[in-house]
Amino acid sequence: KAGVTQTPRYLIKTRGQQVTLSCSPISGHRSVSWYQQTPGQGLQFLFEYFSETQRNKGNFPGRFSGRQFSNSRSEMNVSTLELGDSALYLCASSLGDSKNIQYFGAGTRLSVL
Amino acid sequence: AQTVTQSQPEMSVQEAETVTLSCTYDTSESDYYLFWYKQPPSRQMILVIRQEAYKQQNATENRFSVNFQKAAKSFSLKISDSQLGDAAMYFCAYRSARSAGGTSYGKLTFGQGTILTVHP
Numbered sequence: 001k002a003g004v005t006q007t008p009r010y011l012i013k014t015r016g017q018q019v020t021l022s023c024s025p026i027s028g029h030r031s032v033s034w035y036q037q038t039p040g041q042g043l044q045f046l047f048e049y050f051s052e053t054q055r056n057k058g059n060f061p062g063r064f065s066g067r068q069f070s071n072s073r074s075e076m077n078v079s080t081l082e083l084g085d086s087a088l089y090l091c092a093s094s095l096g097d098s099k100n101i102q103y104f105g106a107g108t109r110l111s112v113l
Numbered sequence: 114a115q116t117v118t119q120s121q122p123e124m125s126v127q128e129a130e131t132v133t134l135s136c137t138y139d140t141s142e143s144d145y146y147l148f149w150y151k152q153p154p155s156r157q158m159i160l161v162i163r164q165e166a167y168k169q170q171n172a173t174e175n176r177f178s179v180n181f182q183k184a185a186k187s188f189s190l191k192i193s194d195s196q197l198g199d200a201a202m203y204f205c206a207y208r209s210a211r212s213a214g215g216t217s218y219g220k221l222t223f224g225q226g227t228i229l230t231v232h233p
Contacts, residue, residue, distance in 0.1 A: 033219040042226065043204065048219030056220050088156060094219065102221060104150075104158035 002027065004093050004105035011110045018079040021108045025072050025093030032074040034066060037088040046089075049074050051095045078110075086112045092107060115207050119224035121230045126195045127232050133180075134190045134227050136205030143167075144210035147181065148221070149190045153201040161203070164188065166210070192229075200231045 005024040013019050025032050033056075034046040045058040049068035066076045072093075078085055090107045096102035116139045126132035138147070149161040164172045164181050171179050176196075180189045192199055205224040 001181075031219050032219070035221075043221075043223035045220045045222070050219070056165055058220070090156075090158065092158075092219075092221075096219070101163065102219070103160070106155065106157040109156075 004022070004091060004103055006089075006091055006105035006108050007109060009106065011108060012113065013081050013110065013113050014082055015083060017081050018077065019081060019110060021076045021089055021091075021110070023076070023091035023105060025074070025091075026103055029093035029095055029103075031094045031096030031100065032040045032068060032072065033092045033094075034074070035075050035090045035092070036060075037107070038086075042058075043090070045083055046076065050111060081112045083112050086110060115142070115145075115209070115222050116206050117205050117222050117224040119205055119227050121227045122225070123228045123230070125230040125232060126192070127182050128191075128195055128197060130195055131191060131193045132195055132229065134192075134203050134205075134229070136188045136190070136224055138188065138205070138207050140186070140207065142209055146208045146210060147188045148206040148208070149177070149179070149188075150204045150206060150223075151199075151201045152204065152226075158204070162190065166219050195231050196231060197231050200229055202226045 007022045031050045033048040035042045048056040052068045063079045068074045088107045092102035092104045094102045118137045145166045147164045150158045151161050162174045176193045178191045204226050206221045
């Protein structure tokens, strides 16, 4: 069974631009969660999607948004990029029930210049 | 809000020896899950072990075991017979077993991580 796939692996953008990251979950998984990892703040929860609905959201500004498609693939969008958005963005998929284990992708490294 | 604290930024161990990584957490909930994840230089987070709070028995996965002290809110990871491939960043994480007002189980709260170096 294929694992969680994140594309692209690396991105370089400039301030003010917007970016879209993609996450394909493990087949059969309906929940996708997104995390931001930085040296200063560590790993922080962005949001979770389940069956195309956002069911939990972390403490991030509205510039961070996401969506999930009917095939459970998810995208995360960051608009008006700031230097502080430079980070490793990880997504994790799970079945979505109370006993679920989250399986992570290899992440997308975003650099904002 | 829940918090997770890993007080050891770095640890080192000799190959074949045993090392223990510490983790404490703060929560008012009684039902939750605790995890240890490993993140090697490849960046992919890999689940090492999981503990369900309502189970008193400590979880074990091959060379990895935990010491779960619910009253003390402590959750340490012991790695026995350390191998070079164990070198990585280790994260302790907390997840609620239920979410008030909904059924969201997707939020993990992580500690700051411990970098483990294994010396040959």
